[in-house]
Amino acid sequence: xxxxxxxxxxxxxxxxxxxxxxxxxxxxxxxxxxxxxxxxxxxxxxxxxxxxxxxxxxxxxxxxxxxxxxxxxxxxxxxxxxxxxxxxxxxxxxxxxxxxxxxxxxxxxxxxxxxxxxxxxxxxxxxxxxxxxxxxxxxxxxxxxxxxxxxxxxxxxxxxxxxxxxxxxxxxxxxxxxxxxxxxxxxxxxxxxxxxxxxxxxxxxxxxxxxxxxxxxx
Numbered sequence: 001x002x003x004x005x006x007x008x009x010x011x012x013x014x015x016x017x018x019x020x021x022x023x024x025x026x027x028x029x030x031x032x033x034x035x036x037x038x039x040x041x042x043x044x045x046x047x048x049x050x051x052x053x054x055x056x057x058x059x060x061x062x063x064x065x066x067x068x069x070x071x072x073x074x075x076x077x078x079x080x081x082x083x084x085x086x087x088x089x090x091x092x093x094x095x096x097x098x099x100x101x102x103x104x105x106x107x108x109x110x111x112x113x114x115x116x117x118x119x120x121x122x123x124x125x126x127x128x129x130x131x132x133x134x135x136x137x138x139x140x141x142x143x144x145x146x147x148x149x150x151x152x153x154x155x156x157x158x159x160x161x162x163x164x165x166x167x168x169x170x171x172x173x174x175x176x177x178x179x180x181x182x183x184x185x186x187x188x189x190x191x192x193x194x195x196x197x198x199x200x201x202x203x204x205x206x207x208x209x210x211x212x213x214x215x216x217x218x
Contacts, residue, residue, distance in 0.1 A: 032060040037072030037079030039136035040159030043178050043200070046083070046099075068158045070136055074203050081204040085176050086138035088203060095206045101197040104139070105180065106190040107166050107173040114172065119191045129153035131171040133162040138198045139174040163187065176200075 034054065042064070051062040065072070065079050070088045073079035087096060106125070108114045114128065126148040132140050135157045153171030156162040166173040167186035176198050180189050 032058075033063055034060060034081065035063050035065050035073075035079045037065045037067050037074060037082035039066070039068060039070075039072050039082075039084060040133075040162075041085065041176065041178060041182065042083055044181065046200075050083075068136060071203055072136075074205060081202060084201055084203055085198050087199055087201055093206060094203050097202045099200045099202055101199050102176040102178060104174050104192050104195040104198055105177050106192055107163070107175060107179065107187050108190065109167050109169040110186055110188055111169050112172070112188075114190060115188045117190050119193055121193050122195045123148055125150050125172060125174070125192075129171040131156065131162055131165045131173045133157070133159060133173075137162065138176065 036050075047064070051064075054060070054062055067073035067078055067082075069076065069078075071094065072082035072084055074082045074094060075088075083099070085102070087098075088094070106114065106120060114120065127150070129151045130140070130153060132152050132155045134140070134155045136159065140152070150172075154165050156165060162173060163184065165171065167184065174192070174195070177191075183189075
């Protein structure tokens with residue numbers, strides 16, 4: 001197995017990413033179990049290194065928790081921290097640490113008119129309707145300039161619904177490049193030459209916002 005281009009970049013950036021993550025996680029947990037949330041995609045290389053480093057440094061355990069919510073359960077107290085794509089609204093309740101950024105790719109079904117393309121420009125998306133994950137996705141029509149914004153073919157509330165709609169040729173999806181490392185048989189990924197990058201962030205409460213997590217009782 002060989003790393004993709006995105007994988008090589010993530011590996012090269014890992015040295016600077018991990019100290020940021022380690023510092024942030026140390027500030028939110030003194031307990032033996034840290035519930036680390038994610039929505040629909042967690043970079044496998046980052047997750048593996050993060051879990052290993054945290055557990056070795058603290059003697060604790062990281063429990064991965066998928067939550068189909070904008071903050072992957074941090075705002076509701078179901079998780080203690082989360083690694084997310086895109087920047088959720090924070091107000092004074094959440095602390096957000098930016099870890100890096102990724103290029104975006106388009107996702108289409110094998111029968112879609114764009115399926116044979118290897119690269120396209122963001123302006124071309126205006127000619128194709130989008131499939132939008134409105135709950136935890138990172139893109140919508142406003143990513144494109146006013147006057148050249150695509151229509152929305154269908155909206156979803158989970159990644160599973162979203163990717164099935166893309167595979168069924170209901171429209172074009174746009175997501176971080178790491179998705180290439182999670183290939184699906186009915187979906188093709190296409191590089192977008194000039195789309196804005198999507199941030200990768202770690203989110204945790206600025207203070208104890210919810211009484212139920214035992215992590216805040218220490």
